[in-house]
Amino acid sequence: MADAIDIIRAQWAAAEPDVDTSPAEVVVRVLRIARILQKRSDDVLERLGMTRAEFDILSLLIRAGRPVSPTEICDQLWTSGAGTTKRLHKLTERRLIVRLPNPQDGRSMFAEATEAAREQVVPVLHELTRFEGQLIERLGGSKDSVVDALRTLLAAVEDDRAEPDPRALLRSTALRRPAPGRAAT
Template sequence: MKKDNVDKIIDQWALELPDLDASPMAVWGRLKRTVKYSERRLAENFSLYQLNSGEFDVLATLRRSGGEFKLKPTDLYQSLMITSGAITNRIDTLEKKELVKRVHDSEDRRTIYVQLTNAGYELISRAVISHTQTEESLLKGLTKEELAQLDQLLKKLLSSLEEQ
């Protein structure tokens, strides 16, 4: 495999500080670069549906919830790991686009849900297919076995970070 920009950075550190173990820098550098590249490609796909990644996340969360495709705002922001203010802004934007609506609970009018509209349901049902195709294209450089190994390693890393 040919050298990449991260290899060049690590080589420079090896010359300047030979005793420095820069291997963690290599891993995080590649992860950051991978995220930046993939976010750009995913954003291009979201734009085909006049969405940004945050709006997509809300619609996708509602869509995968099943049933009546509705959740309380609290459940949404906890699922998406964002603040209550951020979810309010996203809901407001999606409501203006007529992709979601706020509905009262039939038994307790104080309880409000966010629900996909028919237009929101149709849009996210198409967008999620295109989204997974884009994600698949980003991973085409790896074999199925490598993908499974990478998935397990990232799962292990994430678990250890969440425990800290």
């Protein structure tokens, strides 16, 4: 069954036959799946009266079960300090978190989820995991092998050594001979 990625690869094969686009079979599909899942799960969150940022922060605080520093929130959620601070202020105003002094550093505060946050997040979590579970059921018996493959891919992506040197990439494309009938740039 062909999909949009197969069409894209065929177009590149016609336009640039020397380029091996086979990595797109995995990478572009993963990116496309991520975008679609993000949009659909954000729709579920919106219907339930919560934004993705609120859900992510409150979920982290509830899972942690302890006060968490804004730096730790930024690190775990890959968010900016300014954005996290803004969201923490809003969540504090809504009484979904409390701010507690950091005993080791009087200049910083920890964040901790309130019981009201738990009461809001847990039903949303149930609905979101139900929605996601319905999608994953379509994998059938191949779910475990997909999970294993994704775990392996994630480990490779998270390994800093797996990232190519952009200068080497530029050198390799700069040294490529132009296709017949095309001028070198």
